[in-house]
Amino acid sequence: MKPAPFVYHDPRTVAEACDLLATRENARVLAGGQSLMPMMNFRYAMPDHLIDLNRVDELAYLRCEGEVLRVGAMTRQRDLEFSPEVGKRCPVLREALSHVGHRQTRNRGTLGGSLCHLDPSAELVNVAALLGGTLHVVSKGGARDIPFAEFAVAYMTTSLQPDELLAGATLPLPARGRGHAFAEFARRHGDFAIVACSALIGLDRDGRIADAAVALSGLGHAPVRPASIERALRGEKPGAAAFKAAAAEAGGFDAVADAYVTAAYRRHLARVLVYRALEQASMRALEAGNG
Ligand SMILES: Cc1cc2nc3c(=O)[nH]c(=O)nc-3n(C[C@H](O)[C@H](O)[C@H](O)COP(=O)(O)OP(=O)(O)OC[C@H]3O[C@@H](n4cnc5c(N)ncnc54)[C@H](O)[C@@H]3O)c2cc1C
The missing domain is CATH 3.30.465.10 (Uridine Diphospho-n-acetylenolpyruvylglucosamine Reductase; domain 3)
Structure with missing residues (x-):
């Protein structure tokens, strides 16, 4: 060519x-x-x-x-x-x-x-x-x-x-002490992600989420920062209940379909990756606090 x-x-x-x-x-x-x-x-x-x-x-x-x-x-x-x-x-x-x-x-x-x-x-x-x-x-x-x-x-x-x-x-x-995570799903390592989720989590003295930032990409033409998820996480204890709620919300977002991937599959990935990213970022925030 x-x-x-x-x-x-x-x-x-x-x-x-x-x-x-x-x-x-x-x-x-x-x-x-x-x-x-x-x-x-x-x-x-x-x-x-x-x-x-x-x-x-x-x-x-x-x-x-x-x-x-x-x-x-x-x-x-x-x-x-x-x-x-x-x-x-x-x-x-x-x-x-x-x-x-x-x-x-x-x-x-x-x-x-x-x-x-x-x-x-x-x-x-x-x-x-x-x-x-x-x-x-x-x-x-x-x-x-x-x-x-x-x-x-x-x-x-x-x-x-x-x-x-x-x-x-x-x-x-990111402010000091924030836990971070980047989770994506691609067909092969090195390919563009189908969906990716990054997260930053800060914990307060009681171990609750003080602030959360989440970016989801691959669902539409640009990444989204889901304010409703970030807001809902504040004040929650990091754990399965809070992460499941966030993941369920992400799984309801609009997503595009293309020749390879359906919109439903993208939503499924959003659900899984939001959970994983929040879990890992929270774990790292906890380690940073204990370190
Ligand atoms: C095999 C392969 C696998 C890849 N996998 C991934 C992947 O998994 N994830 C990923 O994110 N990327 C991937 N890429 C793309 C790679 O990250 C590119 O580096 C990136 O998309 C473009 O950066 P570049 O510097 O090469 O820009 P170029 O290719 O030189 O430019 C890209 C575009 O940006 C414009 N542009 C560049 N610089 C400027 C500027 N300063 N101001 C205005 N316009 C500008 C150009 O005019 C062009 O339109 C892959 C590429 C290859 C070849």
């Missing part, structure tokens, strides 16, 4: 890349190429101009600053996975990354590429929803921030304008 002809551009700065995006018709940026190159080879994507971000060094950075993690769009998934700071302060991100494709794809694939590709089942998209991140977007006309919750507008379609570039993301770090 070969891509349709295109003109290749090799900018070295964000300003140059933005200038190209503003002045070239039907342009697309290239990050790790792990999704875009196959799409071009299959001719699902036929840009006339390909703007390669791989030499724009200012887009690759990774810093924990206080209670947030700042990540450049061109930061490789493998660098996130092996960052000691990410492992320590945001282990749910590391755990999610271990499910993203294969080590070869993670060597090239970037945070920004995954978020902009916006596959409904992508693990990094799920975790961005869980953490409630903010995306930093630039164009020739200026810069703006987009809360991650407002990034998806339709199936694999972001709210980025054609002349805009994702520069980076700020992800709030």
